[in-house]
Amino acid sequence: MKIRQGFVTNSSSTSFVMAMKEEFTVENFFKAFGIGKKFVLTDMFEEIFNIIKEGASEMPDLAAFEKEASYYPEENLAIVKDLFSKGWKVYCGCFEDDYGGNPFENFLSKAPIFVHNSIIFFDASETSY
Numbered sequence: 001m002k003i004r005q006g007f008v009t010n011s012s013s014t015s016f017v018m019a020m021k022e023e024f025t026v027e028n029f030f031k032a033f034g035i036g037k038k039f040v041l042t043d044m045f046e047e048i049f050n051i052i053k054e055g056a057s058e059m060p061d062l063a064a065f066e067k068e069a070s071y072y073p074e075e076n077l078a079i080v081k082d083l084f085s086k087g088w089k090v091y092c093g094c095f096e097d098d099y100g101g102n103p104f105e106n107f108l109s110k111a112p113i114f115v116h117n118s119i120i121f122f123d124a125s126e127t128s129y
Helices: 026-033 042-055 062-068 074-085 103-108
Strands: 013-020 056-059 089-096 113-116 120-124
Touching: 013 026, 013 042, 013 074, 026 042, 026 120, 042 056, 042 089, 042 103, 056 062, 062 074, 062 089, 074 089, 074 120, 089 103
Parallel strands: none
Antiparallel strands: 013 089, 013 120, 056 089, 113 120
8 A cells, every 4th residue: 555645756656746827638738748639649648648637636726736745846846836826727646656557657657757838847857766
């Protein structure tokens, strides 16, 4: 049994922080990552979207975010605070590596990912093995 408290990064799980300027829909997710409908890996990115959607919880305000992500790196905290002030929706979540479960989620739990553009902020860069 796993117990997760706050921002987690270890060999079996990786926390992520995501902020979106618009609603978190598959269309906006694809737009944020530059994925077109005819892209050869569209199905894979749709699965990744579903994993993120299932694991993400929207933070109602900055105080809730700071409590949830109490170990979040200080250098990126300023970015998230700025996005909150601009009205972006902020989410926290966790990828689990359950050894034999979803291969995409297992990969995401180990791959450091950081994307920041005009549509999305996605940080799952604090991974460890």
